[in-house]
Amino acid sequence: MAFTLPALPYAPAALEPHIDALTMQIHHDKHHQAYVDNLNKAVAGTPNENKSLEDLVSIAGTLPPAIRNNGGGHWNHSFFWLIIGPNAGGKPSGKLSESIDADFGSFDAFKEKFALAGMGRFGSGWAWLVEQDGKLLISSTPNQDNPLMDIAEVKGTPILGVDVWEHAYYLKYQNRRADYLAAFWNIVNWKEVNKRYEASL
Numbered sequence: 473m474a475f476t477l478p479a480l481p482y483a484p485a486a487l488e489p490h491i492d493a494l495t496m497q498i499h500h501d502k503h504h505q506a507y508v509d510n511l512n513k514a515v516a517g518t519p520n521e522n523k524s525l526e527d528l529v530s531i532a533g534t535l536p537p538a539i540r541n542n543g544g545g546h547w548n549h550s551f552f553w554l555i556i557g558p559n560a561g562g563k564p565s566g567k568l569s570e571s572i573d574a575d576f577g578s579f580d581a582f583k584e585k586f587a588l589a590g591m592g593r594f595g596s597g598w599a600w601l602v603e604q605d606g607k608l609l610i611s612s613t614p615n616q617d618n619p620l621m622d623i624a625e626v627k628g629t630p631i632l633g634v635d636v637w638e639h640a641y642y643l644k645y646q647n648r649r650a651d652y653l654a655a656f657w658n659i660v661n662w663k664e665v666n667k668r669y670e671a672s673l
């Protein structure tokens with residue numbers, strides 16, 4: 473069964489002024505679509521054709537680069553559209569808030585460490601907040617890798633992630649990745665992030 477592009481769950485302009493509508497349109501309609509199309513091409517007629525996206529991602533290190541890269545791209549973007557959204561930002565609540573304080577010292581200390589992971593990723597990739605055996609960790613991955621992959625340095629359940637490929641911010645922020653990462657806090661859908669954290673435990 474072929475993989476398909478999930479609809480963006482809000483209008484492309486809904487994240488203005490933090491992420492501009494054109495960036496969202498191109499990012500979803502062109503970049504994410506290309507990952508889906510290229511993933512379908514890469515698995516067609518192979519034994520990987522009938523595997524789920526989660527299964528492919530979990531064995532990415534053993535698969536051809538086209539499946540690792542485009543499967544990761546499809547998983548990462550499907551996740552990303554959900555953990556950001558309109559009328560968002562603010563702070564996490566409940567157990568996640570307590571765990572962030574326990575594992576990072578404070579919400580502000582967590583935000584700083586997460587932004588550093590995004591800034592420190594040379595070239596293209598992602599920064600992540602990962603749940604691993606009950607502990608929260610921050611990591612970053614190159615290209616379209618993610619913490620669910622067998623080859624990830626830090627493995628676990630992604631709770632929050634930010635795309636630091638230039639295609640995610642260049643039209644509005646140009647070379648200013650730090651400004652994009654600062655604006656990111658205004659669009660984090662903590663309700664979704666909380667839900668994923670509690671489901672991971």
Ligand code: MN
Pocket residue numbers: 499503549635637639640
């Ligand atoms: Mn992207």
